[in-house]
Amino acid sequence: MPLYNLVSRETQAEDTVVQVGVAAFGGGNFSVIAGPCAVENREELIELALQLKACGVQMLRGGVFKPRTSPYSFQGLGKEGLQFLAEAGAAAELPVVTEVLDVRDLDLVLQYADMIQIGSRNMQNFGLLREVGRVKHPVLLKRGLSATLEEWLLAAEYIVAEGNRQVVLCERGIRTFETATRNTLDISAIPLVKQLSHLPVVADPSHATGRRELVPPVARAAVMAGADGLMIEVHPAPERALSDGAQSLRPHQLEQFMRGLPALLQVRGNW
Amino acid sequence: MPLYNLVSRETQAEDTVVQVGVAAFGGGNFSVIAGPCAVENREELIELALQLKACGVQMLRGGVFKPRTSPYSFQGLGKEGLQFLAEAGAAAELPVVTEVLDVRDLDLVLQYADMIQIGSRNMQNFGLLREVGRVKHPVLLKRGLSATLEEWLLAAEYIVAEGNRQVVLCERGIRTFETATRNTLDISAIPLVKQLSHLPVVADPSHATGRRELVPPVARAAVMAGADGLMIEVHPAPERALSDGAQSLRPHQLEQFMRGLPALLQVRGNW
Amino acid sequence: MPLYNLVSRETQAEDTVVQVGVAAFGGGNFSVIAGPCAVENREELIELALQLKACGVQMLRGGVFKPRTSPYSFQGLGKEGLQFLAEAGAAAELPVVTEVLDVRDLDLVLQYADMIQIGSRNMQNFGLLREVGRVKHPVLLKRGLSATLEEWLLAAEYIVAEGNRQVVLCERGIRTFETATRNTLDISAIPLVKQLSHLPVVADPSHATGRRELVPPVARAAVMAGADGLMIEVHPAPERALSDGAQSLRPHQLEQFMRGLPALLQVRGNW
């Protein structure tokens, strides 16, 4: 018996499909989540959301509670950011996803977000996993920086064991000795997790690489490895972003990427 | 300017001394924390505490909220375990330390424990760090599995920035490619952190090695690297421990270790 | 000034193209190298080579001097294996590549092989690097298991500094904490190395993953990340291979992969 059960492909052979508004993941569905690392400004976010929608993105992301290594870094706009995010999502008719750091913020976030993100640092915050396991919102579960596939699937099991089966896994790079990139995207984790589990898997090439110019090639790679979606950071002016500017695409760069995507998905489907 | 400030040796040249009942860490003080991985049984714990006290241990440890990779593993006794732990500490006249996993449990734990442990998986649970930064109990902050020294010190900065200066750092092994041991104790982190920060540092050779027979030599090594204390798992019958039996010393093994310790500390002091 | 100079994109803006018989790498050229981990048997190898040729492979690989962790494992056929490999290459009109482990074998290998492979364990065998830098054969330089990109490029610099500019880099996975796969293919290394250097880069999904079923998706990913070629292990009957059977494709699996490849390269070209 594997340590995980409910999330195992042996327990459920068919893909779990997670539908969030116009976005869908798994069972042949592919969606792109895009947006800024952090919500910073209402007008800019609305404009960006409209641009993203126009180029084919299916979900808007934006952090309002930011997990920052230093207590002195920008920590996010909190409730006000949630309002901006929900407004931008509504304006562009896109569902929105944002990260919850603290169980005490969960009720608030549930009022504004369509999908709840559990970040890498909280992949083994078991109290938080259990709480999001008890809600009806779908959950995006990022892999921890040094989590094995087994630990990651067991973290998903914590959520599903509480009753919430709407879990999307997100490979976002692991910590290795290599310092040329922020992290190392574990590309083989994508097909392997899909073999081991019925849950959808998306890739986050922004956090994995930490370098804007590497995001498109690594995103394309993730698609061909079998990802059910992508999560990409986009900022209207990365050079003044309050966090993660170096890894954020400019809107026209995402647009260019999105134009090429359908042909790639078609090749993948025909193989 | 380093990213951390309040915990930096540049900000405060002299060692911080953390005193918890009969235990003290830093400024030349050295203490041993010992006890079972998890509190399992009232009578056994009291008997063990008395044995530990008799062989020179200064603090009793015992987990009651256990962070377990699998949702199906023993999760700890919770409140009942806190009562047993406090009772055993009182019986042996030893202060007690236990881990808090969830901010919502903090008030409860504060009623029973003398020191609050933040575990590896929560080293960047920033909400929890801030909350323990607002209490008067001293805090034992374990290094995350893949945390750099800078990230670890910044996690301590989160606590100290809220007003609680009573922080003891705990090196407990990092995750590497080597699978012969559970983790890899980063021995050079001990003198390096003491150079960078005024906070005391203790070592946990039990989690670092995961193998009972390696605990004494690695514990001795940590002492000579400059540690201000040790945290060692001890169980009266490791073969039936509900968690971490393979890395738990038997009481007579700890006793043997404790007998040799004063001579080692004397050599260290004279060098 | 970067530490490497001759291999730097700053020194030479245009791609280096490495041509080896019908195979070519770089400057828009893409080739697949395939064959068994080790040369085991003359007839089987010839038959396999013909199959590989028929499905579009451009180069035959096969180890005759095997770097084995244990002195008691099969060490390769040596000179006899070289003869089989050359014969099979001739029969299928494919150039052949094989690994040199020891400077003393170089002259012998040069008589039979069209391309010389430097394996991961020898990436910093500087005497060997210098020697292959003095010959006219092109060199396939695998990344070391724990080599940074900078160290890898400096290893290439050792070869080029001796006069041999025909170097192809091969990303074959790095060693990380993850044990579910043999190694972790560093997918972002492919576009990043191509940005830093003018040398072609190929990917080896067989050694990276160690699992047959992961080879096709990871190979496809490497193509979309920008690789100039692939190196894939194929064995007519992996279950009786003398080494690396678990990661070897069966011939029909490679054939299926090769059928889908042109469409993928076209998508890549059009993006």
Place this chain on the structure above:
Amino acid sequence: MPLYNLVSRETQAEDTVVQVGVAAFGGGNFSVIAGPCAVENREELIELALQLKACGVQMLRGGVFKPRTSPYSFQGLGKEGLQFLAEAGAAAELPVVTEVLDVRDLDLVLQYADMIQIGSRNMQNFGLLREVGRVKHPVLLKRGLSATLEEWLLAAEYIVAEGNRQVVLCERGIRTFETATRNTLDISAIPLVKQLSHLPVVADPSHATGRRELVPPVARAAVMAGADGLMIEVHPAPERALSDGAQSLRPHQLEQFMRGLPALLQVRGNW
């Protein structure tokens, strides 16, 4: 059956003792090897050797063939360096150890050195391992940067299988994600390798830490973990060393370390 046999503690219960002139390792013997990273200058080396002898060192080290990441770095004095090293050893009545990088240099080195060092980058240079397995000189086998304990012991097995049983293992730090130190000394490898094998183990705190101020505490830690010796870099003027200056002790720092060592060994013996 373990993969290694001849080096296994199961095959030979008693410690192997390796005696090299006045130095001895294993079976209760402890020796210190010290000297510069690279041999640079005849007079200075002789003077340093005399100082090292005076403070209790048992073996002189000095690199003459240097494995350098960049082809443009100082590569060592070669044969001339060997002569200087042998002369300094003779003057101080100390045996000498130096690294061989290339099988073609082995005969030359055997004429001058008392012990042959196989460096980290060559731990799996199997041709070189076999050749040093056929000579009568004792061998110091450094652990590879990302070698598991099993791979390290199998590298030793390659040597012993050829007939040379005089092998001393050297733990010199492994490559991890932590960048605050050059490498991470795997302190638990010391007692674990001694449990698995009868071969002596020494530690190299200089390469492990890369920082002079960390060398004494980490060296002391290695002693208490059970090491049979130490290898420490010392340079008369580290600020002008041609390699590894930052990690080289000054002679008076080594002297201070050596003064404290007997008391530490006594505590270890009495435990």
